[in-house]
Amino acid sequence: MWVRMSAPGGSAAQPPPAQANPPPYYPYPPYYYYPPPPPPVIACPRCGASNYYGMERCHACSKYLRGEKHSTVGGILVLIIGIIEMAIGIFITAILGESTASSFGAACMVTFLVVGILAIAGGVAAIKKTSYAMAIIGGVCTCFSVIGILGLVLIIVSKDDFE
Ligand SMILES: [Zn+2]
Numbered sequence: 001m002w003v004r005m006s007a008p009g010g011s012a013a014q015p016p017p018a019q020a021n022p023p024p025y026y027p028y029p030p031y032y033y034y035p036p037p038p039p040p041v042i043a044c045p046r047c048g049a050s051n052y053y054g055m056e057r058c059h060a061c062s063k064y065l066r067g068e069k070h071s072t073v074g075g076i077l078v079l080i081i082g083i084i085e086m087a088i089g090i091f092i093t094a095i096l097g098e099s100t101a102s103s104f105g106a107a108c109m110v111t112f113l114v115v116g117i118l119a120i121a122g123g124v125a126a127i128k129k130t131s132y133a134m135a136i137i138g139g140v141c142t143c144f145s146v147i148g149i150l151g152l153v154l155i156i157v158s159k160d161d162f163e
Pocket residue numbers: 044045046047048049058059060061062063
């Protein structure tokens with residue numbers, strides 16, 4: 001129901017009829033609204049201070065509040081490829097066995113083992129955010145695979161996650 005509060009013709013507007021139990025939303029001015037919900041808050045991963053969700057950096061310690069997932073996912077991908085490289089190196093070692101067959105096979109074995117160790121170390125560094133340089137080195141060691149390249153890219157773009 002609508003009631004004209006100020007009639008243009010000059011006649012006084014009739015006040016709305018009194019109600020025993022007025023509804024929560026009273027359909028006449030002034031209008032009452034429920035207060036808007038508070039903006040979502042996220043905790044800083046470094047110092048734990050509360051920050052509004054839209055903020056780019058922590059107001060207390062200026063750490064970037066987003067992007068942590070990228071370096072973590074990149075580190076996991078690099079870590080997986082590093083484990084595969086280690087497994088290939090161990091597999092080649094098993095094939096070579098006692099026989100000092102070919103220097104090429106031995107070179108492949110050493111290469112896969114070294115690259116795999118570096119990739120594992122880099123993946124752990126990316127997950128723990130300890131060393132950006134180590135994470136990059138580990139990512140480079142997985143660049144023979146698409147998954148490794150993806151992990152390296154994720155680490156490169158999340159440089160700010162590292163201390
Ligand atoms: Zn902080």
